[in-house]
Amino acid sequence: MTALVRAELLKLRTVQMTAWLFVATLTVVGLEVLAFVNGAGEGEGPAQRHDPHLLAVAVASASAGEVIVMIMGILAMSHEFRFGSATSTFLVTPRRGHVVGAKLIALAVVGLGFALVSMAVAVPLSVWLIRARGGIVTWDGQVADVLLASVLVMVLYALLGIAVGALVRNQIAAIAGSLTWLFIMEGVLAGLLPDVAKWTPGGATGAAIQVGTWAGTDHMLRPWGLGILVLVGWTALIAVVGTRSALRRDLT
Numbered sequence: 120m121t122a123l124v125r126a127e128l129l130k131l132r133t134v135q136m137t138a139w140l141f142v143a144t145l146t147v148v149g150l151e152v153l154a155f156v157n158g159a160g161e162g163e164g165p166a167q168r169h170d171p172h173l174l175a176v177a178v179a180s181a182s183a184g185e186v187i188v189m190i191m192g193i194l195a196m197s198h199e200f201r202f203g204s205a206t207s208t209f210l211v212t213p214r215r216g217h218v219v220g221a222k223l224i225a226l227a228v229v230g231l232g233f234a235l236v237s238m239a240v241a242v243p244l245s246v247w248l249i250r251a252r253g254g255i256v257t258w259d260g261q262v263a264d265v266l267l268a269s270v271l272v273m274v275l276y277a278l279l280g281i282a283v284g285a286l287v288r289n290q291i292a293a294i295a296g297s298l299t300w301l302f303i304m305e306g307v308l309a310g311l312l313p314d315v316a317k318w319t320p321g322g323a324t325g326a327a328i329q330v331g332t333w334a335g336t337d338h339m340l341r342p343w344g345l346g347i348l349v350l351v352g353w354t355a356l357i358a359v360v361g362t363r364s365a366l367r368r369d370l371t
Contacts, residue, residue: 123221131195131229140191141233144184148237149244155180156248168254174245175261179328181241182269185276186301188233190294192226192280197290219362222281230277234270242266261329264343268327271347279320279354285361323349 131137155177161168170176196219249256280297287293305321316322317340326339326346340346 123217124224127195127221127225128228131225136194137191137229140187140194141236144187144233144237145240147187148181148184148241151180151183152177152241152244153248156245156252156254168249168252171255171257171259172261173249173254174256174258175265175329177245177249178238178241178262178269179265179330181237181245182272182324182328184233184237185273185324186298188230188273189276189280189283189297191229191233192277192282193284193293193297194280194290195226196222196281196284197288197293219281219285219358223278223358226277226281227274230274231270233277234273237273238266238269241269265328268329268343268347272324272327272350275347275350275354279357282354282358282361286357286364318349320350320353323347323353 156173167173246256283293283297284290287296301321305316305319308319309316309322317326323340323346326341327343327350328346329343330339340349
């Protein structure tokens with residue numbers, strides 16, 4: 120298993136896809152923080168310039184990089200099927216579950232790296248922008264909670280990407296379906312059935328990074344750790360179903 124994980128890490132280190140997605144993640148993080156802080160008004164309400172929680176909210180907005188990390192996971196798994204390398208991979212390692220497990224571990228490591236660097240960029244950038252605009256920078260427990268939650272969310276989205284890639288064989292369908300669900304269906308569901316939407320992956324993500332504290336919505340799971348647990352549950356469920364699908368799938 121260790122050799123498989125090393126092989127997967129080697130793949131991720133030596134393909135240009137990882138570097139480009141890393142750049143894309145940092146770009147999204149920077150733009151999200153810039154847009155959020157610059158969009159803060161003069162008031163003292165939630166997400167306004169003099170809101171004592173503005174730093175936590177700005178850092179939470181940087182977790183938007185999770186989508187790029189999820190796409191990386193989808194690509195890492197679906198590339199095997201799209202380019203036919205799954206056949207040789209599973210011939211070398213007949214236990215397909217081990218291959219999926221190795222990819223999950225490798226993407227967890229890479230996702231953690233992406234998350235830590237993203238937060239290392241988001242925090243000082245947020246502080247600088249808030250101070251430059253005359254806002255209040257408050258270091259409190261909520262900032263620590265949001266930082267931890269943002270890192271965990273990005274790691275889980277990397278695993279979620281692997282799980283979706285194992286479940287949906289078609290690469291384009293996997294990416295398009297995931298983005299459609301996150302950006303369209305989640306919003307529709309939140310508008311129609313908010314009590315149901317809070318248990319979805321997007322709802323759990325919002326609860327984890329405490330979106331409700333500035334978005335003015337009460338339809339969020341509490342405490343924030345419950346959002347992480349729900350997201351872990353979704354990831355595990357899709358990973359199990361995806362692995363079983365990969366075990367039974369005809370590669371030809």
